[in-house]
Amino acid sequence: MSPRAARLWISSPPLVYLLVFFAIPALIMVLASFRYAGELGGLAPLVGSGDPDELAGLTLENYQRFFGDSIYLELFLKSFLYASTTTVLCLVLAYPLALTIARSHAKWRDLLVLLVILPFWSNFLIRVYAWMIILGPQSAFTRVFNGALGLAGIEPVALLFSPVAVVIGLVYVHLPFMVLPLYANLEKHDPSLLDAAQDLGAGAWQRFWRVTFPLSLPGVYAGAALVFIPALGIFAIPDILGGTDGLLVGNVIKQQFLDARDWPFGSVLSIVLTVLAVLFAGMAAWVARGQRL
Amino acid sequence: MRRRPWLVWTAGVLTYLFLYVPLIIVVVYSFNDSRLNAEWVGFTTHWYGELLRDEQMIEAAWNSLLIGVVASAVSTVLGTMAGYAIYRFRLRLLPILVVMPIAIPEILMGVSLLIFFVMLNLTLGLVSIILSHIAFCVGFVAIVVRSRLSGMDESLIEAARDLGATPVQAFRLVTLPLIMPGIVAGALMAFTLSIDDFVITFFTAGVDSVTLPLQIYSMIKIAVTPEVNAVSTLLMLLTLVLIVIATRLAPGSFRGK
Numbered sequence: 001m002s003p004r005a006a007r008l009w010i011s012s013p014p015l016v017y018l019l020v021f022f023a024i025p026a027l028i029m030v031l032a033s034f035r036y037a038g039e040l041g042g043l044a045p046l047v048g049s050g051d052p053d054e055l056a057g058l059t060l061e062n063y064q065r066f067f068g069d070s071i072y073l074e075l076f077l078k079s080f081l082y083a084s085t086t087t088v089l090c091l092v093l094a095y096p097l098a099l100t101i102a103r104s105h106a107k108w109r110d111l112l113v114l115l116v117i118l119p120f121w122s123n124f125l126i127r128v129y130a131w132m133i134i135l136g137p138q139s140a141f142t143r144v145f146n147g148a149l150g151l152a153g154i155e156p157v158a159l160l161f162s163p164v165a166v167v168i169g170l171v172y173v174h175l176p177f178m179v180l181p182l183y184a185n186l187e188k189h190d191p192s193l194l195d196a197a198q199d200l201g202a203g204a205w206q207r208f209w210r211v212t213f214p215l216s217l218p219g220v221y222a223g224a225a226l227v228f229i230p231a232l233g234i235f236a237i238p239d240i241l242g243g244t245d246g247l248l249v250g251n252v253i254k255q256q257f258l259d260a261r262d263w264p265f266g267s268v269l270s271i272v273l274t275v276l277a278v279l280f281a282g283m284a285a286w287v288a289r290g291q292r293l
Numbered sequence: 294m295r296r297r298p299w300l301v302w303t304a305g306v307l308t309y310l311f312l313y314v315p316l317i318i319v320v321v322y323s324f325n326d327s328r329l330n331a332e333w334v335g336f337t338t339h340w341y342g343e344l345l346r347d348e349q350m351i352e353a354a355w356n357s358l359l360i361g362v363v364a365s366a367v368s369t370v371l372g373t374m375a376g377y378a379i380y381r382f383r384l385r386l387l388p389i390l391v392v393m394p395i396a397i398p399e400i401l402m403g404v405s406l407l408i409f410f411v412m413l414n415l416t417l418g419l420v421s422i423i424l425s426h427i428a429f430c431v432g433f434v435a436i437v438v439r440s441r442l443s444g445m446d447e448s449l450i451e452a453a454r455d456l457g458a459t460p461v462q463a464f465r466l467v468t469l470p471l472i473m474p475g476i477v478a479g480a481l482m483a484f485t486l487s488i489d490d491f492v493i494t495f496f497t498a499g500v501d502s503v504t505l506p507l508q509i510y511s512m513i514k515i516a517v518t519p520e521v522n523a524v525s526t527l528l529m530l531l532t533l534v535l536i537v538i539a540t541r542l543a544p545g546s547f548r549g550k
């Protein structure tokens with residue numbers, strides 16, 4: 001077998017599979033966003049549909065609807081806010097953990113990393129469901145929390161089905177995405193830099209903010225992208241832990257596809273989400289590259 | 294621990310607690326003799342027995358198993374080919390196609406596959422779920438196999454070729470045995486991902502096919518019973534066993550999901 005033939009035979013099957021079951025569906029979704037919804041929902045049939053005056057049954061109506069109503073802009077803004085809050089909280093929680101692992105003895109590190117990854121391999125729904133128990137109205141946590149509020153003279157609050165529950169769920173599910181890239185970065189730091197800083201009179205606080213943290217920025221950006229992008233499109237967490245007013249982009253996409261059955265508009269929302277995700281990934285990569293100079 | 298990092302250390306330990314306490318609560322309550330997930334009443338295995346009598350749950354488990362076995366088998370073959378091709382040849386499109394499904398929000402793949410299957414007039418069910426699972430598992434297998442290959446000593450292949458092995462023989466007798474742990478780890482990973490997948494399955498399952506995550510979802514949404522705790526505990530146990538095997542075979546392969 002010539003190298004060319006080998007190359008063709010080995011790379012074609014996965015290539016064809018991913019073209020058919022990933023790339024083509026994605027392109028069809030782009031096409032769908034320019035089409036009309038079918039009479040019974042879904043998509044209008046490709047041939048002989050729509051207004052005959054329209055060019056091949058294509059329309060900009062769905063995009064006009066998206067950009068014409070501030071409701072959808074607000075929806076994306078809200079999702080953006082939830083995803084950013086999640087990213088910041090993940091960073092605050094993940095940093096000490098990553099630092100602990102990176103500074104612990106070499107023989108413990110692999111085990112400590114594995115301990116971060118393990119919960120994240122348990123089923124996603126189970127991890128969200130666990131918070132339903134913890135934040136539920138009768139749980140010990142909620143009673144203690146509301147008891148504390150009562151001592152402070154504040155009315156008891158419902159924790160479950162609230163924005164707070166959604167953010168806790170988002171942070172919980174995405175935390176390992178932040179810990180791992182941070183750890184990978186922190187592990188490579190040269191400890192003699194900290195010794196040098198100490199010799200030059202830097203206190204612990206200064207050593208952290210002027211040596212460790214700036215050096216760890218590529219890890220921070222990588223982690224931020226890994227948390228922010230999936231958090232932006234999530235629908236199951238607001239669906240399970242959120243209240244009725246806690247719908248995010250993912251929930252509305254789900255509604256458009258499964259309940260309202262307006263697929264063209266659902267496609268528009270999905271495409272805007274994709275564009276944002278790719279934009280943020282690109283931005284994180286670009287900023288991280290700049291930092292490495 | 295040269296400096297006094299007790300503050301950082303305490304925060305680190307608290308974060309581990311944050312990661313594990315919720316899961317421990319699920320496991321503990323799966324043995325709780327109470328309908329409510331509120332406080333500990335007494336020990337029972339009643340909810341596990343309840344699981345075995347729940348026909349829908351059994352059907353969901355069989356579906357998940359079937360989907361997991363078929364999807365992981367096919368994606369292991371395709372993913373190994375992809376990982377090898379990316380390692381060996383200079384390719385433009387394949388490396389991008391392999392990571393894209395992993396990089397974008399899952400819901401996008403779910404809805405685009407939904408449109409695609411409906412356009413093809415394919416009845417949504419086990420087949421569409423399996424086809425979708427293969428599509429997102431291939432990339433993970435390819436990445437594990439690719440990293441295993443890059444750790445391989447290239448001179449072994451050259452030695453085999455010098456001794457008269459054909460490229461196919463060199464692959465079969467040298468490369469394949471060397472990367473086998475990576476392939477098996479990739480297969481286990483694909484199986485775990487398939488068994489656990491909720492989002493993409495949710496969109497491609499149609500109305501008649503139920504998998505374990507879909508069943509758990511509808512139980513959570515409609516009425517929470519401790520049966521959810523029991524099935525969750527079993528599912529966690531299964532995943533744990535698979536990961537331990539995979540990490541033994543190919544250390545580091547479960548680093549990034």
